[in-house]
Amino acid sequence: GQQLNQSPQSMFIQEGEDVSMNCTSSSIFNTWLWYKQDPGEGPVLLIALYKAGELTSNGRLTAQFGITRKDSFLNISASIPSDVGIYFCAGQLSDSYDKVIFGPGTSLSVIP
Amino acid sequence: GAGVSQTPSNKVTEKGKYVELRCDPISGHTALYWYRQSLGQGPEFLIYFQGTGAADDSGLPNDRFFAVRPEGSVSTLKIQRTERGDSAVYLCASSLTTSNQAFFGQGTRLTVV
Numbered sequence: 001g002q003q004l005n006q007s008p009q010s011m012f013i014q015e016g017e018d019v020s021m022n023c024t025s026s027s028i029f030n031t032w033l034w035y036k037q038d039p040g041e042g043p044v045l046l047i048a049l050y051k052a053g054e055l056t057s058n059g060r061l062t063a064q065f066g067i068t069r070k071d072s073f074l075n076i077s078a079s080i081p082s083d084v085g086i087y088f089c090a091g092q093l094s095d096s097y098d099k100v101i102f103g104p105g106t107s108l109s110v111i112p
Numbered sequence: 113g114a115g116v117s118q119t120p121s122n123k124v125t126e127k128g129k130y131v132e133l134r135c136d137p138i139s140g141h142t143a144l145y146w147y148r149q150s151l152g153q154g155p156e157f158l159i160y161f162q163g164t165g166a167a168d169d170s171g172l173p174n175d176r177f178f179a180v181r182p183e184g185s186v187s188t189l190k191i192q193r194t195e196r197g198d199s200a201v202y203l204c205a206s207s208l209t210t211s212n213q214a215f216f217g218q219g220t221r222l223t224v225v
Contacts, residue, residue, distance in 0.1 A: 004154075040218060040219075041216075041218055041219075042116070042203050042205070042215075042216025042217050042218055042219055043155065043203075043216050044216070045213050045214075048213070088154045088155075090154070098143070098145075098160055098167065098168060098210045099157050099160065099168055099170075099171075100145075100155075100157060100214075101157070102147075102154030102155045102156070103154050104152070104153055104154050105152075105153070105154050
């Protein structure tokens with residue numbers, strides 16, 4: 001079945017630094033999603049990408065839908081302590097949210 | 113309520129017992145999803161409902177797992193003859209329709225001892 005890989009698995013950065021994380025897939029997806037999950041909470045959608053090559057920003061977050069439709073990246077600029085959490089990429093085969101395939105996550109720690 | 117509500121927040125059960133996990137979606141949301149998240153992993157799709165019917169149950173691991181949504185609102189995930197490997201956080205999400213963003217609840221942490 002479809003499988004997503006995320007890198008790095010975890011990262012420790014200084015407050016104020018920029019962050020970049022990647023997601024790759026063995027399959028083509030029509031939609032890429034990026035979620036953040038805090039401890040004890042459900043994932044929260046950060047950015048949704050619907051078109052190959054699309055570059056979308058949400059505040060300090062920027063994400064791109066890879067041209068091959070098999071990869072995506074998420075950048076966070078000027079990190080702050082509340083950016084701490086686990087970031088999941090997720091893909092969908094269709095344009096609807098009916099069945100989302102999640103990656104294993106990237107754990108981000110921000111050192112003040 | 114304002115968000116997706118899941119009860120209980122924590123459940124400890126003995127191996128072989130039956131458990132029910134409840135999800136109250138956001139009012140008016142027609143689509144409801146169940147995911148399972150094991151420690152250190154991303155959520156894994158189990159089943160989704162459109163209204164009262166299960167539109168896709170391909171993620172249910174075996175016939176010990178079953179979910180219902182009889183009135184198109186609250187959903188219950190039922191697990192029979194629980195096994196230690198069933199221990200995980202069970203997440204519920206809902207969306208206005210499947211074309212809209214899904215919102216997740218806080219999950220139910222199930223521990224089978």
